[in-house]
Amino acid sequence: MRGPVYHVMALLSALVKPLPVGTNLGLLHLLWTMVSGSLLVTRGAVIPGLSQTGLSVGEVRRGWAALGRGRWTVDGLLRRWTGIVQAEGQWRPREHGGYCAVAIDVTAIFRPRLRGCPTTHYHAAAGKSLPAIPIGVVARTGEVGGQRLGLPLALVRADPTDPSVSAHNRALTWVGAAALEPGDVLVADRGFALGMVLTTGVTRYVVRLAKSCTARRASPPPYRGRGRKPSRGAVVRPLARSRHGRTLPATPADLTDHWWVGGRTIRVAGWTDLVLPDAAARRSSFTVWAFSDPGYAEPLLVAAAPELPARVVYELYLDRWPVEQVPLAAKQMIGAGRQFVWAPETCQRLPELAVVAGAVLSYAAATGPVVPTGCWDRRPARTPGRLRRVLARSDFPRTASLPPRIRRKEAATGHLQTGAARWHVRPPAAASSPQASPAPPPSPSVRGK
Numbered sequence: 001m002r003g004p005v006y007h008v009m010a011l012l013s014a015l016v017k018p019l020p021v022g023t024n025l026g027l028l029h030l031l032w033t034m035v036s037g038s039l040l041v042t043r044g045a046v047i048p049g050l051s052q053t054g055l056s057v058g059e060v061r062r063g064w065a066a067l068g069r070g071r072w073t074v075d076g077l078l079r080r081w082t083g084i085v086q087a088e089g090q091w092r093p094r095e096h097g098g099y100c101a102v103a104i105d106v107t108a109i110f111r112p113r114l115r116g117c118p119t120t121h122y123h124a125a126a127g128k129s130l131p132a133i134p135i136g137v138v139a140r141t142g143e144v145g146g147q148r149l150g151l152p153l154a155l156v157r158a159d160p161t162d163p164s165v166s167a168h169n170r171a172l173t174w175v176g177a178a179a180l181e182p183g184d185v186l187v188a189d190r191g192f193a194l195g196m197v198l199t200t201g202v203t204r205y206v207v208r209l210a211k212s213c214t215a216r217r218a219s220p221p222p223y224r225g226r227g228r229k230p231s232r233g234a235v236v237r238p239l240a241r242s243r244h245g246r247t248l249p250a251t252p253a254d255l256t257d258h259w260w261v262g263g264r265t266i267r268v269a270g271w272t273d274l275v276l277p278d279a280a281a282r283r284s285s286f287t288v289w290a291f292s293d294p295g296y297a298e299p300l301l302v303a304a305a306p307e308l309p310a311r312v313v314y315e316l317y318l319d320r321w322p323v324e325q326v327p328l329a330a331k332q333m334i335g336a337g338r339q340f341v342w343a344p345e346t347c348q349r350l351p352e353l354a355v356v357a358g359a360v361l362s363y364a365a366a367t368g369p370v371v372p373t374g375c376w377d378r379r380p381a382r383t384p385g386r387l388r389r390v391l392a393r394s395d396f397p398r399t400a401s402l403p404p405r406i407r408r409k410e411a412a413t414g415h416l417q418t419g420a421a422r423w424h425v426r427p428p429a430a431a432s433s434p435q436a437s438p439a440p441p442p443s444p445s446v447r448g449k
Contacts, residue, residue: 002397004371004390009400014084015360019072022409028065029055033063034334034357035364037202037392044338046350053251054395058201063409067350068343074155074352081359085151088365093142094319095183097312099204101141101319103187104176106168107327108132109339109351118163133339134158134165136172137326137349138179141319144366147382150322152359153179155352158439177202185308187320191315194303195276204308208314209288209301212241215274218285236271238290238301247373253290257310267292268310274303289313329358329384336348359388 012031016024029050033039038049046067050060066072093100108121110132121132136156136332141148156175158168169192176186177200185204188197194207216235240250253269260266271288289310291300303419304313338353341347365387372380373389380386 004364004368004387005397006396006400007368008032008122008360008387008391009397009402011084011360011364013400013402015077015080015356015407017275017403017405018076018080019070020409021407022062022403023066023070023072024026024355025061025408026063027070027072028402028406029053029059029063030353031357031360032068032396033211034336035361035388036394037334037388040335040336042335044335045340051080052384054338061090067353068300068341068346074349074356075301077353077356078152078154081356082151082153082233085363088367090143091151091363093140093141094148096315096319097309098183098187099316100178100183101187101206101316101374102153102180103139103141103186103320103323104172105137105139105189105323105327106134106190106191107173107331107355108134109136109331109337111339111347114342114347118160119158120165124126129165133347133351134168134329135355136175137323137355138172138176139323140179140184141322144363145368145382148319148322148325149366150326150359152326152355155350155355164256169193172199173197180204185305185316187316188322192285198276198286204305206302206304206308206313206320208317209238209303211239211298211301213238213288213301214277215271215286215288216277216279218273218275233275236274236288238271238288239271239299242449259311266314268314270310272306312320325362326359329362331358333384333388334358334361350444 009032011275012028016027016031019027031406033049033053038052039046041052042048042322045062047064050063055063065192106121110121110123110130111117112130114131117131117133119132119134120129121134122128137152138156139150139152154175154329156168156172159171173188173192173196180202181185185206186197186202187206188208190208190210191206194209197205197207215236216244217236220230220233223229236251237248238250240313254272255270256268256409258265258267269290270399273285274288285306286303287306288301288303291314293300300317302313302317308316331354334354334357336351339350361384365382365384368382368387370380370382371386371390373386
């Protein structure tokens with residue numbers, strides 16, 4: 001199975017080729033360690049994972065140095081990766097009614113024993129927020145050979161001066177809005193408030209809402225001739241709910257429709273010309289759609305721009321799920337869910353590099369040949385897990401032809417101290433002042449006469 005190995009090596013080489021000499025080779029070793037699943041064997045330890053791939057001691061040290069002190073940024077890697085994917089011509093955006101989904105989501109690497117970790121993320125199994133390194137992901141949804149695949153556009157770190165969840169979500173929303181191109185629609189899950197999305201000024205969006213959400217009509221009702229003139233629209237409640245033992249009925253829908261998907265009837269109800277409950281009248285309005293699927297107990301409630309039809313809104317929100325595949329491949333498929341690094345910059349760089357490696361592995365699996373896991377795999381598919389098992393059988397492929405720029409940097413290092421002497425160097429003694437007289441020698445002690 002040398003074909004998949006050389007295919008992945010060609011993609012990784014093209015990705016790191018523009019980086020400085022020496023750093024590109026160290027980063028290539030790191031990326032190969034990740035995509036080959038060596039971190040699964042070492043349970044997330046980077047240095048043993050590098051050694052697991054057959055690298056020498058010097059190559060392991062240079063790969064470790066490239067992770068924390070190398071001259072590279074994840075934004076530059078993602079720009080080059082987007083150019084590589086678009087140049088190959090196999091990936092194309094998924095369009096619905098002329099619109100393409102650009103999804104945003106937050107994933108995290110949980111670090112419960114990281115001292116002084118200012119950021120947290122909700123852990124469903126623990127039922128509370130735990131110390132973690134959150135990463136905001138912006139991805140455009142496309143497909144390769146009929147398989148949906150998200151193309152990462154940007155990764156957003158949490159602000160160290162304001163590490164709150166709301167501040168991180170707000171920053172991610174602004175980055176996602178800036179990444180939109182003509183024909184793109186920003187798609188967000190329930191963790192992103194609709195008001196937060198509207199403050200960015202985007203005109204095309206699809207945001208999931210809580211089942212207890214309410215809105216108001218954009219136009220106030222007509223004046224009845226008595227009392228104060230109304231300044232706000234009537235309250236609209238898409239779904240009925242109970243409060244303090246009293247049932248609050250749902251507002252009758254303005255629009256209704258239905259269609260068939262996979263033998264199931266999808267029924268939809270819509271409420272148009274709405275604004276947020278605390279917004280003033282005659283502001284930019286939106287539409288709320290409730291999609292009822294017999295396969296689910298509760299309807300899907302989303303808010304969308306008024307220009308988007310119901311069927312397009314439904315398909316765009318379903319295209320949000322490839323953004324979940326990006327961190328899935330980074331954490332579960334290649335074993336980067338556990339990390340043991342402590343330097344502040346390395347704590348941020350390692351998760352970001354894992355997301356890039358997961359994106360490369362998913363794309364290589366979708367564009368390469370089908371590789372079954374074994375004789376029992378009767379119906380194999382192009383999945384990153386199967387490709388990772390193939391790569392795990394091979395050490396770092398030294399026979400693969402690399403560009404001349406990817407090489408070890410020849411630099412003079414004989415004058416540098418190594419070992420313990422490098423870290424335990426005493427500072428030079430302070431020079432004595434010329435005015436100060438030398439201290440007299442100590443007088444001998446006298447025990448007695």
